[in-house]
Amino acid sequence: MERRGRCLCGAITYTTSGRILWAGHCHCDSCRRASSAPMTSFLGVPRGTVTWSSAPATYRSSPEVTRGFCPTCGSQMCYESTFFPDETHLYAATLDDPSTFQPQAHYHYAERLPFLKLNDDLPKHSGMAD
Template identity: 60%
Template sequence: MMRGQCFCGQVRWETDAPVLWAGHCHCDSCRRATSAPFTSFFGVARDSVRWSGTLADYVTSGGKVRRQFCPACGTQLTYQSEAWPEETHLYAATLDDPAQFSPQAHYHWAERLPWLAIADDLPKFAASADGAEPVA
């Protein structure tokens, strides 16, 4: 079982579904949404996540992307895209037990910030890993 919450605790989530993938995203939109040099998240089956509290939505990319967050404190909680309609991507930083997160790769490596030094051995994909080979 994995559980998490927003900063103020008004929105909580839990899932017992297997993690489909886990990694660090360096894309511009994730950086701006989280005000961080990259963000770490993982995918689970969308219908497996149970929520308590009320989520707010921010829809972008012509309605193809939905980011959900706590309306009280602003904590980003999900990323959902038409590209992966059966998945919800949850932010690792919201986990009650962050040790449950085990990243498998870096995504959107081509958009990484030049001043951020990354020294791990994880595969690095130019964009998403869908059908792609690592670039580093």
């Protein structure tokens, strides 16, 4: 299945037909700060299966992590890490059809914000995965 997405201003678009390796919500401090949101949602696809209309600008948020974003509007587009060398993590909120996103779990749940009340039956991992 081909998936398409874009940034807020539309300057950067992507397509991927890679299979979804995982999909979930991240509550870690760095992802929250990067997205200015109480949590963010990702889908992981095989690296190399994403075609960009133009390459996102990058920011190395730690020695292991590179975050891609639109240099025009600032939308976060992707996350890549040496922890997951064969994956690109796309922000689910950038999908043209976000209804295709089916989260499987919460990650870094131990870092969740206390004011965020969740009422779902998804597994809640304290870190990347328990």
